[in-house]
Amino acid sequence: MTNRITSLVGLAIVTAVVAIIPFVAPNSFYLDLAIRTGINAVVVLGLNLLIGFAGQISLGHAGFIGLGAFASAVLPTHFGWHPLAAMAAGSLAAGALAAVVARPIFRLRGHYLAMATLGLGIIVNIVLRNEAQWTGGPDGMPVPAMTLFGIDVVSDRQWYWIVGALLLVSIWASLNLIDSPFGRAMRALHGSEVAARVVGVDVTRYKVAVFVMSAMFAGLMGSVTAHYVGFVSPALADFGHSVELLTMVVVGGMASVFGSVVGAVLLTALPQLLATLEGWETVAYGAVLVLCMIFLPKGLVPTLAARFERRRR
C-alpha cells in the first residue's frame, strides 16, 4: 500500500513539474530541451519495462524509433497518408517486427535478444541509408507537419503539451501495469523464471508482450520526434542512439518507473549543460556516468530511495 502512495506522490510531482516548466522556461530553447527529454523518457519507460522486468536487453531500440520516424516521413510525403495514420502504422510496424523477432528468441534462455536486436537495429539503419529514393539516404529527409483536427501542430508550446500528456499517461499506465496481474507475473518472472513457470506463468508470452509493447512505445515516439523536429535522418536509428537509451535506463535505475524519467532528464540535459566546456564535454560526460555507476550502482532512483528509507528507520 505504501508503495502505491509513493507512486502517486511521484506522479503528482512529475505532473507539477510538467505543468510549471512552460511558465518558468526563460525561452523556447528550454521548452525544446523539455520536449526532447519527454520524448526520451517515454521511450526509456518502455525499454525499462523490458529490461527491468523481463530481464532482457534490447540493443536495437533506436531501430524501432527509426521505423516510427521514417513512417511519419515517408508515408505522408510519398503516399499522401494522413500523419496520424502514418504514426499508427509506424508504431504497429515496430510492434509487428518486434513480435516476429521475439517469438523464436524468447524460447531460448540467456541474452539472445540482445544479439538479435543488435542485428535488427543495424539492419533497419542500413535499409534507411540505402533506400535513398524513399528515405533520402544518409542525408535524411524533411517531414510534413502534423495536423490534428485540421490544425497544423508546429509551435513548441503545442508539442510541449502533447509530449507532456503522453509522458504522464505513460507513467500512469506503467505504474498501473506493474500493479496488475500482468505486472505481478512480470515481477515473478524477474525474480525467478523457474518459480514463475512453476506457478503457471507463461514466461514466453509475457516476455513477447512486454517487448512488443516497448517497441511500439519507441515507434510512436519516433513519429513524434519526426514531426516535432521536422526532419529525420538515419542517425535516429543508429546503434549509438540505442546505447544512449540503455544508459538512461541504467543510470536512472532498472525496474524503476521514476528512474526512467530521471535517467532521461539527466542524460538529455547533461550534454547541453556540458556543451559549453569546449573540447571537454565528452570527458565530463564520461566522468559523470562512471561516478554514477561507482556510487549508485543500482541507478539513481533506487539507490537514493533505499538510502532515504534506511535513514527513516
Next chain:
Amino acid sequence: MRGVFKTLVGGIVLAAGIAQAALAVEPIKVGSVLSVTGAAAYLGDPELKTLQMYVKKLNAEGGLLGRPLELVHYDDGSDANKANAFAKRLVDDDKVDFIVGGTTTGSTMSMVPIVEKAGVPFMSLAGAVVVVEPVKKWVFKASTTDRIAAERVLYDMKQRGITKIALLSDTSGFGQSGRTQTLSVLAKYGVSLVADETFGTKDTDATPQLTKIRNAPGIQAIFVFGFGQGPALVTKNIRQLGIDLPVYHAHGVGSDEFIRIAGPAAEGVKALAPALMIADHLADGDPQKPVVSAYVKTYTDTWKEGVSMFGGQAHDNFFIVVDAIRRAGTTDKAKVREEIEKTSKWIGTGGEVNMSATDHMGFDLWGLRLLEVKNGVWVEAK
C-alpha cells in the same frame, strides 16, 4: 557524491557567470554547429580551428563595426539530430546574429527548419546541392557542390574525347549524392555509363567491383566519387589489377594523405580540389593567389598543421557574412541576408562567388581546379 556533484554544478554556474560578465560590451555573436568529433571530425576540426582563429584575429584588429565578435560553438558529434537541438539553442538561447555550420549535409538539413523559422542568416559548409536547391530564404552555402564536381570532371572527359566511363561511388552521403548528381548531368556532356558500382567507406578492397569495371565493353575512364581513404585504396586496387585507364576523383581526396596511402599508384591520377590545395604552385597572376596564400599562412602559423579545403570553406563562408555585415553597417538579420545575397565577384579560397536571389551557392564550374599527381605531388592538370 552529492558534494562532488554540487561542486561540479557550482563550477559550471560560476564559469557561465564569468562568461556573462564579459558580455557587457554587446558583441556580435557568431553561432556554429560543427562535427568536431565523430565520423566527420576530419571535416569539422579544421572548420572550427579556422573560425576560432579568425574571430580572435578580427577582435585583435578592433572587431567588426566597432563591436567584438563572440564565437558560440557546439559540437554535434557528427549526429544530425544533435545538430538540430544545438541550432535551436543558438537561435533561442544564445540569440546569435548568424550561423556558420552544419559540417555534413545531414546536419545542415536538420538545422534548416529552425533557421528558416527564426530567420537567421545561415552559411552551410555541407557538400550536397540539396542544401541550396530549392533556394531557401535564409540558407547559403559558399562551398562546392557535388554537381559542380561532376560537371567539371565530365567537361574534362569531353575535351579528351572520353564518352564511355565507369562510375564507382562510395556508400556515404557524399558518394551517393555525388552519384545522383553525376547521373543527372551525364547526358549534357554526351558521356554514358558502362558500369555503375559502389564501395563501402570502410572497405579495404574493391577488386570485385573493379574486375567488373575492367570487363565492361568500350570503357575509357573510371570516375571515383568518394572521400577519405576509400578512394586511395581503390586507386591502389586499380593499378594492382593492371587497369591502365585514366582515373578521375571528385573533390574529396585532394590531400597529401591520398598520395601517401595510394603510393606509386597515385601517379597520373586526376582529382578536383580548390586552389587552396595547390597554394604553392599557383601562378603569380592568379586572382585567388593573395587570399589563398594569406589563409595558408595564418592557418599553418596558428595551428602548426597543413590546411584542408574544409577549413578554407569555413573561411569563405565566415568572411562572406563579415563583409555583408560591413556593407550593411548593422547586424539586422534581414539586411545582412540581403547583403549576403548581393555578394558578387567575391574571391575566396574556393573560387569566385556570385550570389543572387536564385543562386545561394554562387560558384561556377571553375571554382574547382583539376589536379594531377606528378612525381608524387599534386599539380594543376594541363
